Amino acid sequence: MHRSFSQNVLELTARVPKGMVTTYADIARALGTGAYRAVGRALQTNPSTKTYPCHRVVKSTGELGGYFGETSGPAILAKKSLLEKEGVQVTDNRIVNFAEKHFRFSKPRFYK
């Protein structure tokens, strides 16, 4: 069964447990590619934040990254709020204790 790259990005996003985060690079790697930037692009068209909690996807550096196309401003504040509501602290645009909150995908998956 072939799923599009974007579709797989969304499905992996849905796997991240509440209170944990993953990164754009992790998702790309889990799909067997290095298309980190394309991951962000795929999330930009997220059809449902309920189904796909894309606020749990952050940068490899532990910084927040973007939300709904915005890299700063109100959208990012919303992302921060959602994370803190789940117990992930954010200070100065960064995940506090990033290593402990970092969810790792168990096995690589391929979409092709």
Add this chain to the structure above:
DNA sequence: CTCATGACTTTTT
């Protein structure tokens, strides 16, 4: 098909 673009990442200043 080619080309530019971006919710990125890593290396180099």
Add this chain to the structure above:
DNA sequence: AAAAAAGCCATGA
């Protein structure tokens, strides 16, 4: 430590 440059690749025009 902070900023810039270079590298990455799926997607849409």
